[in-house]
Amino acid sequence: MRGKDLLDKMELVDPAYVEAANGAPKKKKNIFIQLGAVAACLLTVVVVGILTTGKSNSSQVPFSQLKRNYKDLTVVGSEFGVEWPWEYKTISEQYTIVALNGKEYTSRGRSVDSSLLGDSLGTFPVVGYDITKEQEHQITTEVYKISGVSSDHLIAVKLDNEYYVFKNSEYATPANFGELLDEYSLTQTLSLKSFALYENQTEKGYFTLKDDKYIFDVLSTCRDAEFIKDDNWHVSDKDYIVFSVTSEALGVYKNVFYVTADGYIRTNIFDYAYIFRIGEEAAEDIISYAKKNGVETEAEPYAYTLAGTITDIADVNIYLYDSIMCVDENHGMLFKIPMDDIRISRCIDYAKMGVGDVVLVYYSGNVDVDAGNVVIDAYALSKAYVTDGGIAIPE
Structure with missing residues (x-):
């Protein structure tokens, strides 16, 4: 599936893929790139161009507000985790x-x-x-x-x-869900607002809640829910909602928190799979509330990427031209990637990326248009190469 068809199906980041990505510390594997978004743990990815004329009062704008018209290109991703000197x-x-x-x-x-x-x-x-x-x-x-x-x-x-x-580092599971609530103050350190809904093994959309107090009120009645160790437990054959969870206090980013219709919760927030049986009634209360009050939305991407060719390295910047992605290569745009972050400069100094190389830039911020299309908060580069109808990231 390519282009618009794939975009319709995969417009949002499925937190289920993020779970697998977070299972391996220090590496983010199998990158999914689309509209500049990266969802971890997909083997093939599509870069789809967008054409918008959105405006912002700030010179720092999301990439989606730039007027770009990209080809439908499949990008074969590989892990970009590197053991640096x-x-x-x-x-x-x-x-x-x-x-x-x-x-x-x-x-x-x-x-x-x-x-x-x-x-x-x-x-x-x-x-x-x-x-x-x-x-x-x-x-x-x-x-x-x-x-x-x-x-x-x-x-x-x-x-x-x-x-x-x-x-x-010790693997020590809680006796019950109440212990988890207390030891980590989950009602204060965790937000359960962004979720995806799955019914009959089909994604029904992505949603956001204004308030998650009711959900935690229900979870607080499940303090005696026993921890279940089941290495064969799978969510794929169940109806469920899955929250995408980020917590600065817990040190987690885009992990997952499942609530299944048959009465289980499962999360990878603590690196290992924690499963508790809260019962069908409590699970139904949570799922019904989420379905009733959730507002359909776009997904929060796991990360952002920009693909292009390095045209120059000067004035502590990498200059990246995105013409290889454009439907009309004469409409390429030049971007600046600051090298004041060692995670970027080491790609030039040690990994020997240079002028003429095709690269993917991973970043977590916006683009500063007034400063000359400066990519904000870039944190990694991956060398890539153009193939027939796509871009590949070498192993």
Whole structure:
């Protein structure tokens, strides 16, 4: 399926794909690119051009507001996770392990704002390992509680002037759902508003709720719901809603929270699959409320991408021309990719991407039009190449 047909079916990011992507720390595999959106864990992807004339009062606008008319191109994606040499890593990539009161915590790779921190737990050594040189590095830094979250599970570690969420590495499941609610203060740290609905194994759309208080009120009546260990449990043969969940305090991004019509909840927020049986009545209350009050919407993309050819590297910018994507290649647009982030500059300095290379840029911000089409918050590049009717990302 290509072009408009695929766009109609896959306009939104299915959180079920995100679950698989988040199962492997430090890597985002199998990229889905469409309208500049990336949904993890799809093997083939389509880049579809859009033609809009939207305006914004700010010079920073979403890519969708730029007037682009792209070809329907299939992009075969591969993982862009790279084990960079020590000197090309960010500090949060370098230092990933801390021991606290006999427990080992590992980085979730996500920052947390200082406003969400609790009391200091003291200063502790944080360890990193240089695989290339087989050498261990260590620094001593401050460690903090995260407000409302038990430090037995999550802590915040200060690295430079940022704070990062670290998770207890031990696999210790809760006895029941109430323990999970309390230990992580889920009513304060989690939002259950964006969801997809599936009935008879068919996607019925993507929706958003204005308020999730009722959902948590129902979940709070399920405190005695027992944890279920079932490696063969699957959601594909059930009717369900699945929430896309992001929590700065918990250090998770676009994970999933299922509520199935036959009375189960399942989530990967804690890296492992946590399943609880809350009963059909509670599940029906949640699903009915969501269906009644959900407003159909567009999905939040997992990430954004821009494809093009590097035409120049100068003035601390990479210049990217997107003509290879255009229906009329004479209508290409030039974009600037700032190299002040080591995650971008290392692609030039170490991965040796250069002028003439076709690349995909991954970014989480907008495009600053007045500054010369500067791509905001770019965080990775993948080398690509043009094939017959598509673009491929090499292994």
